[in-house]
Amino acid sequence: EKHISIQRHLADLEKLADLREGEFTMAVSHNADLPVTDEKKPCPLCPEEKFKACYSHKLHRHLQNLHWKVSVEFEGYRMCICHLPCRPVKPNLVGDQTFSKMGAHYHCIICSATITRRTDMIGHINRHVNKGETESRFITVSAPKSSHKVLKESATDVQVLPNYSTPQKTDSYFNPKMKLNRQLIFCALAVLAEERKPIECLDAFGATGIMGLQWAKHLRSSVKVTINDCNENSVTMIQENCHLNKMKVKLNSKEEDNDEAMGDGEEHTDTIEVTKMDANVIMHLRSFDFIHLDPFGTSVNYLDSAFRNVRNLGIVSLTSTDISSLYAKAQHVALRHYGCNIVRTEYYKELAARIVIAAVTRAAARCNKGIEVLLAVALEHFVLVVVRVLRGPSPADDSAKKIRYLIHCQWCEERIFQKEGNMVEENPYQQLPCDCHGSMPGKTAVVLGPLWSGALFNTGFLRRMLFEAVQYGLDEAQPLLKTLVCEAECTTSKHFSTHSPCDENKQEECGVYIKTPNTFAESYLVHGKRKSDEVIRNAAKRQKSENSAEHPAFYYNIHRHSIKGMNMPKLNKFLNYLSEAGYRVSRTHFDPMGVRTNAPLAQFKTVLMKYSTPTYTGAQAEGPLHLAEDVQAGEQVQAAADGKAEDAKFLEVAAAVFTKDYPTHCAAD
Numbered sequence: 001e002k003h004i005s006i007q008r009h010l011a012d013l014e015k016l017a018d019l020r021e022g023e024f025t026m027a028v029s030h031n032a033d034l035p036v037t038d039e040k041k042p043c044p045l046c047p048e049e050k051f052k053a054c055y056s057h058k059l060h061r062h063l064q065n066l067h068w069k070v071s072v073e074f075e076g077y078r079m080c081i082c083h084l085p086c087r088p089v090k091p092n093l094v095g096d097q098t099f100s101k102m103g104a105h106y107h108c109i110i111c112s113a114t115i116t117r118r119t120d121m122i123g124h125i126n127r128h129v130n131k132g133e134t135e136s137r138f139i140t141v142s143a144p145k146s147s148h149k150v151l152k153e154s155a156t157d158v159q160v161l162p163n164y165s166t167p168q169k170t171d172s173y174f175n176p177k178m179k180l181n182r183q184l185i186f187c188a189l190a191v192l193a194e195e196r197k198p199i200e201c202l203d204a205f206g207a208t209g210i211m212g213l214q215w216a217k218h219l220r221s222s223v224k225v226t227i228n229d230c231n232e233n234s235v236t237m238i239q240e241n242c243h244l245n246k247m248k249v250k251l252n253s254k255e256e257d258n259d260e261a262m263g264d265g266e267e268h269t270d271t272i273e274v275t276k277m278d279a280n281v282i283m284h285l286r287s288f289d290f291i292h293l294d295p296f297g298t299s300v301n302y303l304d305s306a307f308r309n310v311r312n313l314g315i316v317s318l319t320s321t322d323i324s325s326l327y328a329k330a331q332h333v334a335l336r337h338y339g340c341n342i343v344r345t346e347y348y349k350e351l352a353a354r355i356v357i358a359a360v361t362r363a364a365a366r367c368n369k370g371i372e373v374l375l376a377v378a379l380e381h382f383v384l385v386v387v388r389v390l391r392g393p394s395p396a397d398d399s400a401k402k403i404r405y406l407i408h409c410q411w412c413e414e415r416i417f418q419k420e421g422n423m424v425e426e427n428p429y430q431q432l433p434c435d436c437h438g439s440m441p442g443k444t445a446v447v448l449g450p451l452w453s454g455a456l457f458n459t460g461f462l463r464r465m466l467f468e469a470v471q472y473g474l475d476e477a478q479p480l481l482k483t484l485v486c487e488a489e490c491t492t493s494k495h496f497s498t499h500s501p502c503d504e505n506k507q508e509e510c511g512v513y514i515k516t517p518n519t520f521a522e523s524y525l526v527h528g529k530r531k532s533d534e535v536i537r538n539a540a541k542r543q544k545s546e547n548s549a550e551h552p553a554f555y556y557n558i559h560r561h562s563i564k565g566m567n568m569p570k571l572n573k574f575l576n577y578l579s580e581a582g583y584r585v586s587r588t589h590f591d592p593m594g595v596r597t598n599a600p601l602a603q604f605k606t607v608l609m610k611y612s613t614p615t616y617t618g619a620q621a622e623g624p625l626h627l628a629e630d631v632q633a634g635e636q637v638q639a640a641a642d643g644k645a646e647d648a649k650f651l652e653v654a655a656a657v658f659t660k661d662y663p664t665h666c667a668a669d
Contacts, residue, residue: 003107005045005082010068013080017041017059043067046083072106072121075134079106079121086114110134130163130170150244153179154186154474156217158208158241167296171233173207177381178319182211183477184377185317187465188386189215189290190472192315193222194464200224201290204279204302209238209272211292213245216270218472223290226273228282235276242272249274280305287311293318298325298337303363312391315374318360320383326352342448346413346557349378349590350456356385357452361399370395375465375484376456378590405449411436414601415554417453433600455550457488483589487596490551490584492575552584555594556604563605566612571595577611578604 007013018041040053045067054062071078081104105114106121110128115121128134132148148159151174160174167173193199201223203212212227227238242249250273275282283291283305291306291314293299299318306316320326325333328344328351335341340355342348353376364371368391375386390399405418407428414434419425429437429445436444466481468474486496562568569577571593578585583599597604 002109003082003086003112005067005080005107006077006109007080008077010064013044013063013067014056014060016044045080047085050083070118072118072125074109074125077109079109081106081118130161132161151176153210154183154214154218156210156213157244158210158213159237159244160208161237164208171231172237173296174210175381180379180476180480181319181382181384182214183469183474184375184384184465184480185211185292185319185386186214186218186472187468187474187477187481188315188317188375188461189223190219190468191461191464192290193219194468195313196289197222198224199289200226200287201292202226202228202282202286202288203292203294204228204283204306205294205296206238206274207234209241209274211294212238212272213241213247216247216272217245220270224273226275226282226286226288228275228277228279230276230278232276235274238274242274247272251275284308289314291316294321296321298322300337300359300363303360304366307364307367307369307389310369310389312389314389315386316360316389317384317386318356320356320385321381323352323381323383326355326378326383340449340451341446343408343410343446345408345415346560347415347554347590347594349383350554350588351448351451352383353378353385353456353590354451354453356383357387357454357456358403358450360385360387361403361452364389365396365400368393368396370397370399372458373452373454373456374458374461377480377484399454402452402454403450404453405447406451406453407431407445408448409434409436409445411440411444412601413560417451417553418447433602453553455488457484457551459485459488462488480589483587486586487588488551490586490596490598492572492579492586551586552596552598555588555591555596556601557591558593558595558608561601561605561608563609563612565615566609567615568608569611574608574611577607581607 004016007016040055041059042048042053043051043059043062045063051062067080068078071080073079083104086105086107103116105116106118107114108121108124108128110125110133113124115124148161149164150157150159152158153176158174161170161172163170164172164174165176189199189201198221201212201215203209203215203226206212206227206229209227212225215223216225229235229238239249239251248271250271279293279295279302283302287309289311291310293302293306293316295302297320299320303318306318310316322333322337324330325337327348328334328342331342334355338355338359340358342351342355345351357371357373357376361371364387370390370392371387372390373385373387375384377384390396401420404420406415407418408415409432412434414432414436416431416433418428419431425431428447432445462481462485466478466485469477469481482493482496486493558568558571558574568574571587575585575587575595578595578597578599581599581603583597583603585595585597585599588594588596595604599607
């Protein structure tokens with residue numbers, strides 16, 4: 001029986017006052033109508049010494065103001081505050097007498113616990129809801145059939161628990177904001193499935209199983225999907241989602257068919273294997289062609305296991321969500337997890353991607369494996385890295401050599417990777433293109449890293465990912481992949497060509513990659529067999545020659561280097577100006593206002609100042625004809641101010657600048 005303080009309506013609470021102590025239990029158990037009288041009535045939720053019997057109008061005000069207004073609502077029921085002696089209270093000793101204070105409390109509709117404060121009661125109910133415990137133990141309370149909510153993404157249905165987007169409060173975590181991440185991983189798997197079939201792929205942290213279900217539903221017989229999770233509730237949820245999408249579940253080497261979920265006359269041969277074990281254990285026990293790691297936080301604890309048994313030319317993708325450490329908000333955590341010294345810079349997102357790749361490279365090298373970075377994406381919520389595994393000590397040594405330290409100037413934010421070699425340099429500041437150390441007091445640069453210094457993208461792989469995204473209708477991933485292709489080629493979007501990769505890299509009659517492989521790994525595969533040693537050596541030489549033309553490292557933010565008192569040109573026009581000056585240039589997905597270019601920072605600022613216009617209206621009529629003269633005059637003023645010219649010449653140039661109606665702050669600069 002439920003407690004009398006749990007009612008649906010205020011009128012039901014008033015009717016309880018008409019019953020005597022013996023009649024109440026019988027009426028509630030039989031759900032009988034309660035009689036109404038006009039005599040004085042006691043409060044059903046207060047003892048007689050606290051509230052004496054009164055007439056109906058006074059009792060109504062008492063119940064409404066003291067009990068009903070401070071009640072807690074759940075599933076149509078109100079848990080009113082109760083003052084009856086049903087909660088044990090420690091007695092107070094005053095002299096020789098003992099006083100027992102009646103404490104106000106609430107009765108939980110789910111577990112019949114007694115809670116004193118209203119806020120604590122609300123939190124208590126929310127904890128039940130977060131755990132999926134919404135069925136009441138009382139017969140009179142109608143519990144809902146299911147607390148699961150069904151969400152749909154990419155033609156895949158998944159059941160989720162309440163608070164599914166908060167990992168600390170639910171066992172089956174599902175983040176709708178990571179849809180773009182899931183689409184990118186699917187495109188990478190689809191490209192690998194075109195190279196060899198079938199492939200064994202593992203989703204090491206399944207949660208709801210949404211990612212593995214999308215793999216099996218769209219790629220079908222090309223993949224053998226294994227979804228793993230160490231939580232028992234998550235494994236149960238994954239099995240239910242498999243049945244919801246009409247797929248067979250293979251659990252403990254047995255196929256579990258759900259005939260009811262299949263429908264009439266509907267047959268599906270797609271089978272998903274669901275396992276319940278630690279991610280490190282399953283990756284140690286079995287070999288896979290494709291492994292995806294998406295833990296809550298950092299993934300460095302699982303890298304050694306991932307590279308232990310991954311097959312040659314397989315792909316390992318990992319999603320890191322510990323952005324507070326990677327984005328230099330918690331620098332001590334980055335040092336503890338990744339062994340890297342970092343500071344907050346304008347290119348902090350690319351710095352985060354290179355930190356993760358450096359950790360991946362070291363883990364692969366410990367297993368005598370090298371890597372080839374196919375994709376590195378750093379957005380607001382995550383850092384995604386996709387690498388191809390190259391087995392052997394030689395690729396491992398080549399990959400390890402690309403881990404270097406970075407010298408970063410804290411004044412102008414110029415940066416450069418340290419030169420290869422073990423010799424200690426007498427003056428490391430000489431490696432920086434800027435001269436801030438000579439003109440500024442104290443130490444002006446810091447050493448960051450170790451970081452990955454190689455390329456972050458593979459153009460051929462990205463083009464095939466874009467082709468798969470178009471083929472499967474992944475609209476959210478297509479714009480990002482186009483930006484990544486332009487960034488990998490270091491070109492602007494107007495030079496982007498949307499030709500199919502089948503026309504360039506595939507042979508029409510057999511559909512395998514044989515013409516000018518885009519990666520060293522692709523050179524291994526021709527008609528499902530390995531090439532001869534001579535062809536492999538030629539592919540390695542061709543890759544070394546292409547390394548010189550890879551995209552420049554890092555980017556500059558156009559707003560961080562703008563000139564005070566000047567209007568910057570539009571970003572696309574500025575890209576054209578840099579390209580006309582003879583530099584490679586492109587936009588970057590890391591920063592919407594970032595420019596990736598091989599131009600030094602000094603030349604970057606020169607071109608930016610050349611095509612910037614003053615903010616005041618006096619010189620706008622003159623047009624851009626005198627901009628070159630103005631820049632030259634400004635340089636002369638700066639040179640004279642540094643003591644590189646005579647004082648008379650400095651006064652002459654300064655007077656010439658002021659006669660052009662320059663604002664005071666511009667002339668001072």
